[in-house]
Amino acid sequence: MADDVTLSTREAIELAKTALMRVGMAEPAAIALAQATVAAEAAGKPVIGFAHLTDYLRSLVDGRIAGKAEPLLTSPVPAVMKCDAMGGVAQHGFSIAREELASKAKTFGIAVFTVCNSYTTGELGWYAASLANDGLVAIAATNSHAVLAGAGSRSPVYGTNPLAFAAPLEGDDILLIDQSSSATALVNVRDAAARGASIPDSWAIDQDGQPTTDPFAAMQGALVAFGGSRGANIALMVEVLAAGLTGGNWSLDAADFQAGESSPGVGLFVLALSPQLFADHFSTRLSEQTGRLSSDYNVHVPGLDRMKRQRAAESAGIRLPRQLFDSISSFRRN
Known part of the structure; x- marks a missing residue:
């Protein structure tokens, strides 16, 4: 649209960082969150890019995020890294730990990071993609406040x-699968x-x-899992990884990320594997296999489109609706 605002990726990061710092977030956390926000926007996921950044900004103003929180990192054994976000944001802790993770x-063949x-x-794909870009295979899981009905339930018991999952291909490309356990992400219902x-x-x-076609009724009711009870079982599996193994809140106990003064207090689980220690020529073989699936069987390989969009954004810039740009620019600490 003619009234849209186009920013370079550097300008977009600066816009997000400045807005976050204005409402009380410490600079290192603001930089990490700004980079993750721009990565999502550049990847063609605007509902979890700058549109979602407004949730962070409002939550900083309302006290749901501790803007000055300094993550506490510990390593009980060499291949395990634990992070207590202390009411802050997971992006900050991951950015601090990423290089060591x-x-x-690469040293042990496997390492785990939890928040x-x-x-x-x-x-979520930002975490896995970051590690795949460093030649690692990665799995990430996270939960949120309860919005998804479980198998046999009409009430929300899980987050989305x-x-x-991400894995390196030859060159700069990666395979990246990032999907919720629900039939759609909550942000898509909110967007509708x-x-x-x-x-x-x-x-x-x-x-x-x-079943409802009304997004407002959906938000008062519950999302449903993809594939029925099978999807709900995956939601439970993710809950065990993201809340059980991390010590984060179960989704039933997590506060709404849009209301009140309490942090959801949820968890993040990241598993990193070094493929070179498991199989020879992993990236070459995977590239050949995904190429065969795509060319011979017309299979969509997730992640390749993301990389193309990100490269396009690097040259053409990030386009934001004027209203969203103005809203982000207007945030100030109360």
């Missing part, structure tokens, strides 16, 4: 509980509500447990 994975007491993690649009009746149920 990658080094440990507890965090606000929402933003784009996404799972991300903001636009006054309906949603597919396969996404959610209302408070009476009936």
Whole structure:
């Protein structure tokens, strides 16, 4: 649109960082969150890019995020790194630990990083992709406050509980799968509500447990898992990884990330593997296999489109709607 604002990636990072610092976030955390936000926007995921940044900004103002929190990192054994976000954001702790996590994975073949007491993690694929870009295979899992009905339940008991997987291909490309356990992500329902649009009746149920096309009724009811009980089982698996192993809040106990003064206090689980220690020529073989799947069987290989969009954003810039740009620019500490 003619009224859109186009920013270079550097300008976009500066916009996000400045807004976050204005409402009380320490600079290192603001830089990490700004970089993750721009990465999501450049990857073609605007609902968890700058649109989601406004949730962070409001939560800093309202006290749901401890803006000055300094993550506490410990390592009980060499291949395990634990981070207490102390009410801050997971992106900050991961940015601090990332280089050491990658080094440990390359040394031992496997390394695990966990976060507890965090606000929402933003784009989960950002964590896995970061490690894949360093030649590692990565799995990431996180939870949130309860919005997803469990198998046989009409009430929300899990978060959308996404799972991300990334692996390096030859060159700069990566394979990246990033998907929620729900039929859709909560941000898509919120986006439909903001636009006054309906949603597919396969996404959610209302408070009476009936399928609904009304996004407002969906937010009062519950999202449904993809694939029925099988998807709900994956949500439970993610819950065990993201909340059970990290010490974070179970989704049932997590505060709403949009309301109140309490942090959701959820968790993040990241597993990093060094493929070179498991199989020879891993990236070459995987590139050949994904190429065969794509060319011979017309299979969509997730992650390649992301890399193309990110490269395009590097040259053409990040385009933001004027209203969103003005909203972010206007944030000030109360």
